[in-house]
Amino acid sequence: xxxxxxxxxxxxxxxxxxxxxxxxxxxxxxxxxxxxxxxxxxxxxxxxxxxxxxxxxxxxxxxxxxxxxxxxxxxxxxxxxxxxxxxxxxxxxxxxxxxxxxxxxxxxxxxxxxxxxxxxxxxxxxxxxxxxxxxxxxxxxxxxxxxxxxxxxxxxxxxxxxxxxxxxxxxxxxxxxxxxxxxxxxxxxxxxxxxxxxxxxxxxxxxxxxxxxxxxxxxxxxxxxxxxxxxxxxxxxxxxxxxxxxxxxxxxxxxxxxxxxxxxxxxxxxxxxxxxxxxxxxxxxxxxxxxxxxxxxxxxxxxxxxxxxxxxxxxxxxxxxxxxxxxxxxxxxxxxxxxxxxxxxxxxxxxxxxxxxxxxxxxxxxxxxxxxxxxxxxxxxxxxxxxxxxxxxxxxxxxxxxxxxxxxxxxxxxxxxxx
Amino acid sequence: xxxxxxxxxxxxxxxxxxxxxxxxxxxxxxxxxxxxxxxxxxxxxxxxxxxxxxxxxxxxxxxxxxxxxxxxxxxxxxxxxxxxxxxxxxxxxxxxxxxxxxxxxxxxxxxxxxxxxxxxxxxxxxxxxxxxxxxxxxxxxxxxxxxxxxxxxxxxxxxxxxxx
Numbered sequence: 001x002x003x004x005x006x007x008x009x010x011x012x013x014x015x016x017x018x019x020x021x022x023x024x025x026x027x028x029x030x031x032x033x034x035x036x037x038x039x040x041x042x043x044x045x046x047x048x049x050x051x052x053x054x055x056x057x058x059x060x061x062x063x064x065x066x067x068x069x070x071x072x073x074x075x076x077x078x079x080x081x082x083x084x085x086x087x088x089x090x091x092x093x094x095x096x097x098x099x100x101x102x103x104x105x106x107x108x109x110x111x112x113x114x115x116x117x118x119x120x121x122x123x124x125x126x127x128x129x130x131x132x133x134x135x136x137x138x139x140x141x142x143x144x145x146x147x148x149x150x151x152x153x154x155x156x157x158x159x160x161x162x163x164x165x166x167x168x169x170x171x172x173x174x175x176x177x178x179x180x181x182x183x184x185x186x187x188x189x190x191x192x193x194x195x196x197x198x199x200x201x202x203x204x205x206x207x208x209x210x211x212x213x214x215x216x217x218x219x220x221x222x223x224x225x226x227x228x229x230x231x232x233x234x235x236x237x238x239x240x241x242x243x244x245x246x247x248x249x250x251x252x253x254x255x256x257x258x259x260x261x262x263x264x265x266x267x268x269x270x271x272x273x274x275x276x277x278x279x280x281x282x283x284x285x286x287x288x289x290x291x292x293x294x295x296x297x298x299x300x301x302x303x304x305x306x307x308x309x310x311x312x313x314x315x316x317x318x319x320x321x322x323x324x325x326x327x328x329x330x331x332x333x334x335x336x337x338x339x340x341x342x343x344x345x346x347x348x349x350x351x352x353x354x355x356x357x358x359x360x361x362x363x364x365x366x367x368x369x370x371x372x373x374x375x376x377x378x379x380x381x382x383x384x385x386x387x388x389x390x391x392x393x394x395x396x397x398x399x400x401x402x403x404x405x406x407x408x409x410x411x412x413x414x415x416x417x418x419x
Numbered sequence: 420x421x422x423x424x425x426x427x428x429x430x431x432x433x434x435x436x437x438x439x440x441x442x443x444x445x446x447x448x449x450x451x452x453x454x455x456x457x458x459x460x461x462x463x464x465x466x467x468x469x470x471x472x473x474x475x476x477x478x479x480x481x482x483x484x485x486x487x488x489x490x491x492x493x494x495x496x497x498x499x500x501x502x503x504x505x506x507x508x509x510x511x512x513x514x515x516x517x518x519x520x521x522x523x524x525x526x527x528x529x530x531x532x533x534x535x536x537x538x539x540x541x542x543x544x545x546x547x548x549x550x551x552x553x554x555x556x557x558x559x560x561x562x563x564x565x566x567x568x569x570x571x572x573x574x575x576x577x578x579x580x581x582x583x
Contacts, residue, residue, distance in 0.1 A: 023559050036484075039445040047570045048577060066442050073443050122483040122507055138485035138511035144569045147577075152559055186429045187477030191506050220480060220505055275429060362438040383433035383481060385457040390437075 002250020004158040005225055006193040009133045009247050013116055018155050027150045030058055030092075030110050032119030033142050034101050035065040038077035040120065041084045043143035053088050054149035060092040061085060062104045067096035067357045070365035099330025099356040102126040102214065102298035106235075107332055113228040113236070114245030118142075118151065123298050123380065125216040128194075128225035129209035131232060131246050135222050156222050157256040158193040158249075159184075163200035165264035170414035172308070173208035174300060174378065174398035176261065177215045178269045182279025183259070190220030192256065195249055200263050201226060206235050207304040214299045215380050218276040268414050270376075271396035274384040282401055285411045289321065290395070291373040293406050296327030296354070297361045300378035300399050303328075303336040309403035310337075310345035312417060318350035319409035325367045326351045327359035349406075363388030376411065378402050420497075421470040422535050423462065426526070428476040432508070434458040435479065435487035444486065447493030454490045468495030471537065473529050475501065479508025485515065492517040492568070498537045500544060502526045513560050516568035520544055525551040 003011075011018045013026040033040055044051070053059055061081060069075035078096070085093040098104050102123055105111050113131035118124060120142040127134035137151070145151050161180060167173075181188075194216055196209075204212075209226050216224025226232075228246035236243050268282040295301070295309055306328060318324050326346055328334035334356050337343050347353060354360075360367030361379045369375055369392035377387075382394035397405075400414035407417075432438075434457050436450065444450050455462040472491075478501040479487060488511040491499065499512070502523040512519045518539055525544045529535065533547040544551045556564060566572035 023557050025559075035442050038442075042445070043570060047574055071443070077442060120483055122481065124483075136483040136507050138483050138488070138507065138514055140485055140489075140514040140569050141510065144514070144573055147573055154557075186431075186480055187503065187505065190477060190480075190503065217481075217507075220477065222506055275431075277429075362441070364439050364442060368439075381433075381481065383431045385433050385437045385439075388437075388439045390457045 001254040002252040004193065004253045004255065005195055005247065005249045006133065006156050006158055006223065008249065009114065009116065010153060010155050012247065020155050020157050022155050023152050024155060025150050025152050026116055028058065028118045028145065029115040030060055030117045031142060031145050032060045032062070032101055032105060032117065032121065032124060034062050034121060035077060036120050036139050037061050038080040040139045040143045041080060043140060044146050047143065048147055051147065053146045056088050056090050059090050059146060060105060060110050061090060062094040062098060062101035063096045064100045064357045065362060066364045067355060096357070097331055097355060099332065100298045100301065100358055103302070103329035103333065106130055107330060109239045109241045112241060112245065113232060113243050114247045118145065122217045123214050125221060125224050126210055126214040126298055128213035128216060128223050129206065131226060131228040133223050133225065136217065156191055156193045158195055159189055160255040160258040161194060161196050162198040162258055162260045163196060163263060164198050165200055165262040166203055167263045167266065170400050170418035171266050171268055172398045172400060173204065173211040175266050175269050176263065177212045178271050178279050178396065179266055180259070180261065181215060181219045181277050182269065184219055186218065186275055186277040187220045189216070192221060194221045194224040196226050202229060204231070205304065206231060207302045211299055218380060268398060268401050270401065270411065271382055273382055273393040273395065276380070276382060276396065282397065282411065282413045285395070286413055288411045289374070289409060290376045290405060290411060291322060292367065292369060292375040293322060293324040293402050294360055294367060294375060294377040294379065295324065295399055295402050296329065296359050297379040298329060299380040301327055301329030301333065303333045303340070303342070305378065305399040306337045306342050306346065307340065308399040310342040312403040313349035313406060314345045316349055316407055318406045321409035322406060324351040324406050325354055325360060327354040328356045330356050360387055362386070376402055376405055421465065421467065423459065423466070423470065423472045424529065424531060425458065425472065425474045429480055430458065430474055430478050431481035432479060432484055432487060433481060436484060436490060438482065441484050441486060447490065450486045450490035451494055454487070466494055466496070469497050471497050471535050472499045473526055473535070474499060475526065476503045478504050480505035483507045485511045488512040488515040488517050500525055513563050514569040516564055516571070518564070520553050522551050522553045
């Protein structure tokens, strides 16, 4: 039998043949941290006072979670990061306004096919979209890797998700990944790698791959990865970065489990409170009044997502009973949206545009909810209290569903508008 | 000694420590105040060193924030015994030196009021009148746990005379 992506990439990194269940030590190509770097700096300095980062060129820091600073305490954290970056000579530092870390890392060419990336953020799995072995770690481990340059992984078994067909009108990548999570559950891929294979992979755009890989963690996956193909080649050509290390599973790889999805059969879905695997067809929730709509995040804040919404809202007005917040995933995506007239369409319709960053997703600032309010969000988590208020409800959907629902202030099936 | 019993599956990191505090609280005492705030508001006031949490499947799923594992270690929790753990939380607990025990049998056997004791060296959990064994961690992780967490483990490696 052949080998999976996880076995092959970890074998290459460890410099020996590895097998499932084995613990291997590897040196990640990049270590991402964000606003939480200020806490990581404290750990680094107390462990190796006056020490230097082992490989500063492998460290990337993006300030994105609470930007601009919401309080003096947040501002002090940001300042500590800026000072440390200067002291340690960290070149890959991206200050507020550059964008959400998971959008910025690929944009800056820091995640390359076949590389191993860790980040002190659970959605680091997003880089699986680019054929990376990418996964989340905690702050302590990030401090440890700054010091030693290495960490360990247990070689995971793999779930193969085989995709055929093409999406129908009004249905998109978010509906697919929510459907998968609803099917296998919040812990369905715990400790496992997930590979996306099959003929439909060739038809997915980079933004679709990112939406899908981003939510791998919501089913517990260690990584969620795609093969490099013509779509990836074009992305890296535009960045003028040669692809030299792409790697993928053998055609006869042995999987723990294979799931098959025909994209033709995927329908618009919503994850209801307070779990991402609480997934139902949008139709079941149609007509439910919502108070806030949030379009953005590392899951669905790219220009394609904003365009989807603008195409629906152009020349229309958001219903007076609902407010709509839009946070572009990065400055680059924001600029593209401005040049395309998308920002004008959204603002004219009544949307409030936030700076490129995580925005209200994590509940620390911007667009918090009041008790009892309902938010329809294109983000990746609807946990109780996630948006700052435990008595609020968060529903997760595609940008299509979010935008059509903005027109009536009630949850609406996008296929009723997009035919 | 108290046993806190949360049998539901998929208890996520926001329930263990709300995200709104993640960039303003990072030390043990700051974290303790908000531990399990949206799951069990009485936890922070009643928990004591040596206590045990018993939980269901996929405990700690969601964010990579380390506040739950760091906070539980800070208060001196003896162990979390769960049917299963989410991987980032599991890894984070090792990094903090917090003992996690995966034993679906022990969780299933537990009823309110049962006495629970843990022997990490023998790899045994006693629930009432029954003893359940749990497998030892791989050596690499055991070393980190024994040293009291990843950074203590690294400190030891970097100590004068450690040969690194």
